[in-house]
Amino acid sequence: MPADQDTITVRRAALREALIACRQAASPGDPALVARVTERIIDGLAAAPRQPFPSVRDTYVYEAGMRHGAEQSDEPSRFHDDVRQWLTDPEFRAQYIASCEEHVLEAEARAAQHAALLREVLDQRGAAGTILPRTLVDRIAEALGEECP
Amino acid sequence: MTAPRPAAPLAAVHDWLVQTGTRVAPADVRAALSAVDAAAVRIAALEALLREAQDALGATMWGPSPLPYAVVALRDRIAAVLDAPSTERS
Numbered sequence: 001m002p003a004d005q006d007t008i009t010v011r012r013a014a015l016r017e018a019l020i021a022c023r024q025a026a027s028p029g030d031p032a033l034v035a036r037v038t039e040r041i042i043d044g045l046a047a048a049p050r051q052p053f054p055s056v057r058d059t060y061v062y063e064a065g066m067r068h069g070a071e072q073s074d075e076p077s078r079f080h081d082d083v084r085q086w087l088t089d090p091e092f093r094a095q096y097i098a099s100c101e102e103h104v105l106e107a108e109a110r111a112a113q114h115a116a117l118l119r120e121v122l123d124q125r126g127a128a129g130t131i132l133p134r135t136l137v138d139r140i141a142e143a144l145g146e147e148c149p
Numbered sequence: 150m151t152a153p154r155p156a157a158p159l160a161a162v163h164d165w166l167v168q169t170g171t172r173v174a175p176a177d178v179r180a181a182l183s184a185v186d187a188a189a190v191r192i193a194a195l196e197a198l199l200r201e202a203q204d205a206l207g208a209t210m211w212g213p214s215p216l217p218y219a220v221v222a223l224r225d226r227i228a229a230v231l232d233a234p235s236t237e238r239s
Binding site: 124 | 174175177178181182184185188189191192194195196198199201202205206217219220223226227230
């Protein structure tokens with residue numbers, strides 16, 4: 001369900017506060033880090049009208065705090081409380097799980113690519129000039145779940 | 150209306166859940182996290198083997214006889230895969 005305009009305005013204001021908090025927490029010795037975090041928060045501001053979660057601000061503040069070594073501040077614990085709250089929200093939970101499943105699918109595709117290359121390595125072990133250690137051959141075969149004479 | 154996937158917040162949630170051992174997560178979230186972790190372990194193991202194979206294939210290039218083209222090409226393809234950006238969550 002789309003957020004109403006008032007909610008959007010509040011969220012954008014909150015994200016701007018986060019940006020200020022980030023800048024205040026930033027280490028003056030690492031301008032590149034400040035720039036990166038600032039950029040992410042600005043991206044968050046841009047996405048705010050489409051962002052359904054009420055605690056985006058806290059996420060960005062938390063990230064900024066973690067990145068700037070402010071783990072002892074109140075922000076992480078507030079973030080933790082928010083995560084507990086989010087996890088009781090079916091919509092958030094479903095989205096999070098979908099994100100995990102998408103990640104696993106990508107990883108499985110990558111693993112399949114790796115496994116195919118490793119099978120080719122096994123196929124090449126008799127090729128002229130190749131010296132593949134036996135232990136490596138055995139471990140590759142074991143990882144692929146194959147017998148290797 | 151389907152909400153867009155907010156990658157950065159979800160990644161932050163994920164990091165925190167992992168750091169805290171997912172104790173507060175419901176069972177379905179824990180299961181999803183376990184699947185992510187298992188996939189990461191599998192990828193890491195295969196990548197380590199690929200790196201060893203790449204090194205071994207590279208070492209054999211210094212031998213007295215030239216390597217077959219297929220072996221050289223395979224080594225290059227392994228290098229390309231290992232150098233490719235990962236799809237790991239940020």
